[in-house]
Amino acid sequence: FTVTATTAPTTTVLLTSRSSVTYGDERGEAFIAIVTGTGGTLPTGTVTFKSGSTVLCSTSTFIRLSEHTILASCSLTNSELPVGTYGSVIATYSGNSHYATSTSSPAQTFTVTKDSTTTRVSETPTTVPYGNESAAVFTVTVTTGNGEAVPNGETVTVKVGSGSVTCTVTLLGGTGHCTLTSNTALAVGGPYAVSAAYAGDGNLNSSSRTATTGLSVETATSTSLTLSTSSVTYGHEGAEIFTVHVTATSGTP
16 A cells, blocks of 8 residues: 655744834834644744735744744845735745645735925025025935935925025935026015925825025125326325225115
């Protein structure tokens, strides 16, 4: 007669530390599975966690819970899963020469939500002469709630005054600078409110902020001196006429 060896059955139960995390915070997410065998032998092999066909993580390192039950735990191999809902999350035990494979049921859902952002803006200097508004440098910083960097190349719009005067910051490492392209974009006066708006993207929420100090534009002047003559005779200095010319870039001095 023929003796056919069969593998003992196992059961796998999937646990997750959270069902939802914010974008960029996935590396702290732990997937846990409890694998139970029979006959006093500990299951060995690999436990793989998947969402559909996407492998989230896998591990061959187990913690013994009893004579035939182990705990398998691992964190996401991709610390930045795009925002979305990941359905059909399962844990599969590979089995070994003694134990059969098994898969958790029912499948669970894991969700990645958008992360918050904070935008900050400032300008240096806070006062510029009329006709030289491009001398003001606007600095913008965008940070995320979990501390991850905003992707390089994303942009922030800086608005001055009513909003018709703008410049665009291209972020590198979450920060960037811009200047106004027109030197006569603003009238003398102020302070004009300075604000910055980050539009967000598929993984990050939008945010905006107004600078604590606005931008002021002052009248610029130039002064020149002329003499009626460059030389006078002693005792006739009173005949010398000094003429001062003051020119303003806006209005009359």
